[in-house]
Structures are given as C-alpha cells and as structure tokens.
Amino acid sequence: MTTVFVKGLGLIGSTLIRAIRQKHPQYRIVGSDISTATLDFAIEQGLIDDAGTNLYQADQADFIILAGPVSAIVKDLHDLAQLELKPGVIITDVGSTKQTIIDAAQPLIERGDVFIGGHPMAGSHESGIQAGRVDLFKDAYYFLIPTSGSKGVSELKDLLSGLNVNWYLIHARQHDKIVAQLSHVPHVIATALMTQSAATFKDHRELLKLAAGGFKSTTRIAKSDPTMWSAIMHNNRELIVQQLDEYLYELQSLRQAITADDQEKLFAVFSKAKADREELDH
Structure with missing residues (x-):
C-alpha cells in the first residue's frame, strides 16, 4: 500500500x-x-x-x-x-x-x-x-x-x-526572483499601506471602516499568517530587497510627477499600468 x-x-x-x-x-x-x-x-x-x-x-x-x-x-x-x-x-x-x-x-x-x-x-x-x-x-x-x-x-x-x-x-533561483516580485513585495506593500493607514487614523479607528473595495483588495493579504511571512522575509531577503528598491524607484518617480502636476506623464503611466493589468485577465 x-x-x-x-x-x-x-x-x-x-x-x-x-x-x-x-x-x-x-x-x-x-x-x-x-x-x-x-x-x-x-x-x-x-x-x-x-x-x-x-x-x-x-x-x-x-x-x-x-x-x-x-x-x-x-x-x-x-x-x-x-x-x-x-x-x-x-x-x-x-x-x-x-x-x-x-x-x-x-x-x-x-x-x-x-x-x-x-x-x-x-x-x-x-x-x-x-x-x-x-x-x-x-x-x-x-x-x-x-x-x-x-x-x-x-x-x-x-x-x-x-x-x-x-x-x-x-530552477530555484528563477523561482525565488519571480515570487519576490509577484508575491513577497506585494505582501510588503499591503502591510506598509495597512500600517500607514492605521497610523493615520489612530485617533479615529472607526474611519478605517470607510474603506471601499480598492483599499480592501489591496490590503487583503496583510491578514495572512505573520509567522509564515516573517520567515519568508528572512529566507528571500536579498531578492525581496532588490525588487523593493526597484518598486521604490517607481514610487518616487510617480511622486515627482504628482508633485510637478505632470499630467502627461501620469496619464502615460496609468494607461500603461491599466493595459498591463488587463492583460492578466486574458
């Protein structure tokens, strides 16, 4: 048997x-x-x-x-x-x-x-x-x-x-880079957004309940097991940090465009992201 x-x-x-x-x-x-x-x-x-x-x-x-x-x-x-x-x-x-x-x-x-x-x-x-x-x-x-x-x-x-x-x-190294970008970095982002939002409304926690679907979808994975995710950060930290640096570069670039009210750049970035995201559905 x-x-x-x-x-x-x-x-x-x-x-x-x-x-x-x-x-x-x-x-x-x-x-x-x-x-x-x-x-x-x-x-x-x-x-x-x-x-x-x-x-x-x-x-x-x-x-x-x-x-x-x-x-x-x-x-x-x-x-x-x-x-x-x-x-x-x-x-x-x-x-x-x-x-x-x-x-x-x-x-x-x-x-x-x-x-x-x-x-x-x-x-x-x-x-x-x-x-x-x-x-x-x-x-x-x-x-x-x-x-x-x-x-x-x-x-x-x-x-x-x-x-x-x-x-x-x-191969193992290919796998770890893929999941760093598609799984591990998104979890860091969701956690950071949830942490920052909770701090913003620390004196009025009830305001977090006003969050609509977009916020809830973005932060849903922050509810996952912290023991498991702490271990993931330890074991794949080199690639996670590398991909986080690239994400922070993109975030800073967006911040600069928003600060400068660069509508042409913002429209181009949002349009490209929209098209890339729609491609996932097909």
Whole structure:
C-alpha cells in the first residue's frame, strides 16, 4: 500500500491531503502537526489514517510532503537526513522560497534520495486545517524544482493530480526572483499601506471602516499568517530587497510627477499600468 506522510496540516497541507484523498482513496495518509486539535480534526474528518508529531512514520512513507513554514521545512530536511528512509521515497515541500530549501536538501540528494521542491502559486489569507479545500489551487500554477533530473516528477504529479493545477518546472533561483516580485513585495506593500493607514487614523479607528473595495483588495493579504511571512522575509531577503528598491524607484518617480502636476506623464503611466493589468485577465 502506498503511504503518504504530510507534516504540517494547515491551509496548504490539508488542501494537498484533501486532493490526495479524493484522487487516491486507497492510499494511506499519515499526518503530523504540532497541534493536537488539528490532528484530532484530521482523524475525525477522515483526512488522515494515522497521526503523530515530528517525523512520526516518515521512514515508512513512499511520499513525504513538508508543508510547514520554510524554517520548519529546513529543520525537517536536516532531520530526515539522519533517518533511514524507504528506498525510492519521493520528498517534496510547499515552501515559498526555494534556494534555501534546496540547499538544506543537499545531504538527502547526495545520498540518492529524490527531492523535488514545490510551491503552489495560490492560497488564501485564511489559515488552519479547516480553511483547506480541494479546489484551492484549481487552474493555478504549481512550481516544481527537480533536483534529480526528471526522476520522481511524473509520480509526484500523479499524486497531486487532484489539485488540477498547471505544472511549471523551474530552477530555484528563477523561482525565488519571480515570487519576490509577484508575491513577497506585494505582501510588503499591503502591510506598509495597512500600517500607514492605521497610523493615520489612530485617533479615529472607526474611519478605517470607510474603506471601499480598492483599499480592501489591496490590503487583503496583510491578514495572512505573520509567522509564515516573517520567515519568508528572512529566507528571500536579498531578492525581496532588490525588487523593493526597484518598486521604490517607481514610487518616487510617480511622486515627482504628482508633485510637478505632470499630467502627461501620469496619464502615460496609468494607461500603461491599466493595459498591463488587463492583460492578466486574458
């Protein structure tokens, strides 16, 4: 019987489990989490067949999925390297920075274990096992970073086929630059806007409730898990800072145009941004 070990049963981990359970109901799934309430819920809902903490039964698994924060994934990879794992095991993760994780996986790779970095480019500001759902990543891009050629890729795709994602194979450094610009910098911007707005209305907090859809859409991701995002800033800080510098340059350029009331430049910038954003919808 194929056994799947999943460590971290939050939003992403539980979504993967739901997809595996739906597509491969015959597979045995072992879940691991630091929260006993989460493990109890997973057992009660039939999401997993057995539960434990740390790397409980990871050495018996055909697939190992690490779905905690990046710092936890790095530690798990170090710990897995100390275990004798099942021959042919395929190990993957869902961390949003990849070079740090690939570096941590080197001892496993060097001894012949198959490690494939992974990262679904979708999610939710909600967190926890109850927020997971089988269609969370439907039609989204799911990055894969193979480290042993094509070994294990088709098997992993089959395991997670219930997600109905678009697979995208990429190198770790390329991945980290892409997510720095499209995910990490936007989170910094949303956080900064929310922080600045809260400070502006600190004496009249009720005025924040006047915010319309544009403000709410722009700052929605600021509601995400601060533990996860603090770890992301640590692990991808070089590229985040680089992309932030470029964003600040654009912001300063806009500020100068507004100060000078340069309507021609403002119209050109807004028109280009409008066209680029509309292209995303097609």
